[in-house]
Amino acid sequence: MKKLILILSVFLGLSQVSFAQDSDRKEQWERIKALKVAYFTQELKLGDKLAEKFWPIYNEYEKQRHDLHEREHVDLDNIECINEDEANKLLSEFLSVENEEYKVKKQLFKELKEIMTAKDIIKLYKLEDEFHKKLIKEYRSKKDRNDSNSNE
DSSP states (O other): OHHHHHHHHHHHHHHTOOOSOGGGHHHHHHHHHHHHHHHHHHHTTOOHHHHHHHHHHHHHHHHHHHHHHHHHOOOOSOGGGSOHHHHHHHHHHHHHHHHHHHHHHHHHHHHHHTTSOHHHHHHHHHHHHHHHHHHHHHHHHHHHHHHHHHTO
16 A cells, blocks of 8 residues: 555656756756655665665666766757768767667666665666656656647
8 A cells, every 4th residue: 555655646746747947957857866766765675775775876877877868869950961971970979879878787787786686676677667658658648738728
């Protein structure tokens, strides 16, 4: 029952998150991060001692993934404006980022293996995907509600 209440409160909290204003973006990401921490802590049943070890490892992993994401997402308004050499450089960079992402995840698993079971690491992997899907679903639902309200 407690699990159900926590999960419901997490995703009801997500419905409160608005992505409309850039000035609130950092605050919104902090709220999402807090929801993610609560969700993972509950689902992985992280006790205080394990959480003290887990979160620094996981936070570093997320920081590295964010940095790679920044490298990979280049603003290209018009692909037709770049030449073949530039396109090849971008492809090379994309592959480099993919390779580094693999290394970052491999390192995460190695570090987590020192404090958790392999089964728990797989559960974390699934939880990341579930959280992301629920976040997107909630975002789309909120966007649809906002769109229908603006059409009235």
